[in-house]
Amino acid sequence: NAGVMQNPRHLVRRRGQEARLRCSPMKGHSHVYWYRQLPEEGLKFMVYLQKENIIDESGMPKERFSAEFPKEGPSILRIQQVVRGDSAAYFCASSPPLRASTDTQYFGPGTRLTVL
């Protein structure tokens, strides 16, 4: 059973460009979470999605960031007009439908975004 896949693993963008980060959840998982790890910090929750629905985006910056999880295909985290402060590691996690709050989130290896 393949784990959570993220690509690309490393992404370099110049200021003002767009960054697209992809996440394919584990087989059978319908819930996806995105986390961001800024330098010298712990992972911070960004957004929780189910197929075609954003459940909780309370951790997303208000501008330039968006996320989707379409019916078919991977989840996408999109950052428009990137700035140097967006440089971070972005982790995706997935889980099966929540049951009594005990489900574990399975993490991908992360995408390291560098903005020049």
Next chain:
Amino acid sequence: AQSVTQLDSQVPVFEEAPVELRCNYSSSVSVYLFWYVQYPNQGLQLLLKYLSGSTLVESINGFEAEFNKSQTSFHLRKPSVHISDTAEYFCAVSDHRRGSNYKLTFGKGTLLTVNP
């Protein structure tokens, strides 16, 4: 809101020595507690978790952690480490309430380096 403090950013030890990685948290509500491990170039993997019941939880590879509510701690211990335990370890908490228990809050991580 919750926060997690991992006081040691790096812990070097010799093989077969005991180790303790410290984790303290703060929260206004009851929490679930987790330890994740990240090996080089891999995603975070769940090592162990505390949800309820016995305050001492164990992993399959010899690690254990004890939930101490009065000290708001969840320190990770292993009596004898191996070279293969070299990795970054993250402590995390989540709100125990349904509807928000998926939102993990992580510490900054502790890099455990086991030397021969």
